[in-house]
Amino acid sequence: MAIKKSELYSSIWKSCDELRGGMDASQYKDYVLVLLFIKYISDKYAGVPYAQITVPKGSSFKDMVALKGTPNIGEDINKKIIGPIAEANHLSEMPDFDNPDKLGSGKAMVDRLTNLIAIFENPALDFSKNRAEGDDILGDAYEYLMRLFATESGKSKGNFYTPAEVSRIMAKIIGVKSDALPSTTVYDPTCGSGSLLLKVADETENGMTIYGQEMDVATAGLAKMNMVIHRNATAEIAKGKSTLSNPEWLDDGKLRRFDYVVANPPFSYKAWTNGFAIQAGAISDPYGRFTGFGIPPKKNGDYAFLLHIIGSLKSRGKGAVILPHGVLFRGNAEAEIRENIILRGYIKGIIGLPTNLFYGTGIPACIIVLDKENAENRKGIFMIDASKGFVKDGNKNRLREQDIHKIVDVFNKQTEIEKYSRMVSLAEIEKNEFNLNIPRYIDSQEPEDIQDIEAHLLGDIPNADIEALKEYWEVCPSLEKTLFNPGNRPNYSKLAIEREKIKIAIYSYPEFISFSEKAQSSFKNWKVKNIAKLKAIAVRDKPKKLIPVLAEDLLQAFSNLSLIDKYDIYQHLLTYWMETMQDDVYELVADGWEAGKEIDKEPKKKNVWEGRLIPKQLLINRYFDAEQKAIEKQETERDEITRQMEEMVEEHGGEEGLLNEVINDKGKVVKADLQKRIKETKDDPDSADELKMLKDYLNLLEQESESNRKIKEAQAALEKKLLEKYKVLTIDEIKTLVVEDKWLVKLEQDVQTEIQRVSQRLTGRITELAERYENSLPKLNTQVADLEKKVASHLSNMGYTWK
Missing domain, CATH: 1.20.5 (Single alpha-helices involved in coiled-coils or other helix-helix interfaces)
Structure with missing residues (x-):
């Protein structure tokens, strides 16, 4: 039985986090990720001749497992496992597994390391048997843990990781071709853990030649492991020196030039001049990066990194760099450099990002896209203000799938969208003294909702507010006249129906019904096109290649529909993919459609279970609807009995009430007390009314008990039928249940939600205007x-x- 990816990642994180104790996440990550790395290379490459990674004899994960519980476990991991692997593969410095300051001493260290190793003994983490080739779960697990560690590490220590969403945008907008040759080079001068480089390499079918440099030795080690885990073991990562003062990648003493350069350098780095020679009071750069541009300020390295990247690009090279918004408008030396870069035509575009997106800082940042090809003929810079497209995720902001896709689409197609994107001419930029601050060129502010004083004084709704809803009237041309009548004076209208009936009027209007049917038809066409594809999922398929095809088809299906944003529909699919479909598909490519017969039992609760791939409610809906309705009818009848009992207690349970003697301190009637009281009052003529009430209540109590018994029996019988049905499900039945009843029904409901949202937006605005005036x-x-x-x-x- 395949373990779900989401369950695997979360269980690893939970287990690791419990063992961390008081250690800082930025330190603890090194131990966790190294263990994950060793487990991976042991499963994949131990004993394999000519493998891209060498696992020396006696240094595999199995050898590490043998050290569990031994008194010298930390020292032995260093000497017998870590050391030989690092030496054989020329890896950077590895964490010290015998450090009592971080891992505790004596028994505490033994227990912590023993338990940490045990986490990675999970049978599901057998990477030698991974069948979803090209979708190795380790790469995703590594990425998952890196993100969580970055989140936990805080501002000063989380900058080893660039959010994957931003990395994906950069990789997709710099022009990497899918058929690029493996000799195509990509370079990151501040590569951190290497995620940016890997995202660029993922854009090609054949891979790329990867170069990076990282000043922090431990982080450089993470980058090298990350490369191996993502099947890029030949990547070269230079370590331990500043890229600016000591660039490692040189040719004949000059900066090596690359096809692509990407970077997320430290923002406004104050110590960037360390290591530079000072001549005549000025910084001397032997590599000529500042010549013709100007020297960056001594206490701010943003433009030093930008100029290094420009100097590292080939004559037709392309790149992208993340920098704080200040580089777009700051003055003095930076203004001079910015002008010189713009005049050379090197900047192809600028993308403004939301605030609080990065782990090292909360300030807003931008992506500057560079392109030297045909730079001398460039007449403008394409700008995007994507600052408003995000979702809150804990204490950070995060780009959604729809935000990523929209940015990439708009940038690559150079599509101008009001309040979002436009091509800004160099002439306009020059008029603004080469200030690139995005709000100067794109007004992304929402228009102010102006109050009409005359309407407040004299009533009616201003026509200007009604005309502002023109996108709705374009879809439903005659709806406007149905909702509004001319007012008592020019330029004003009256609501033609009662305010409470606005929603019904819109939703039932023929033109809106036609719009709704068109939206549903768009989804139906997508479904017809892709249902066979979904039912054809097979062992060894690649889930990561399936979802883009489905998503792009869905975008296309809704591309010509008004009022509904195609990216909202796209987001529904991607959200459902991450929450449910991804796990389902990975199970199918691991175990085939037979996985639909599997169930999960709750270990601590007897007879509590659920279908692993197919929720049992889906089986009930399709095969046992009559049995379910019979149970629901019994439950309704039982609930009516319960309601009568509650009414009796409420009416007769007071101090002078007929049921007062049998109600306990919790306000409940206990059957034994009830029977006892009946015996006490059966021969007392003065208690006749009370006796009747007691007997009526007892009768209802017994009816309720009998109903519960029958319901329980019916539910048990249904559960038995369900278990038997899982065993005999055919492959075709499983495909229908998973694809049609589970996946497509959910997505169809999401589309219906978007249709309803259109009605709700229009209803809400008209109601607001009606109430206002x-x-x-x-x-x-x-x-x-x-x-x-x-x-x-x-x-x-x-x-x-x-x-």
């Missing part, structure tokens, strides 16, 4: 006059005269 000044004056008359009348009746 409902109480005009004349109406209020009339109401006040009426109230004054009533008050005066009441006072007169009381003998007072109101003047």
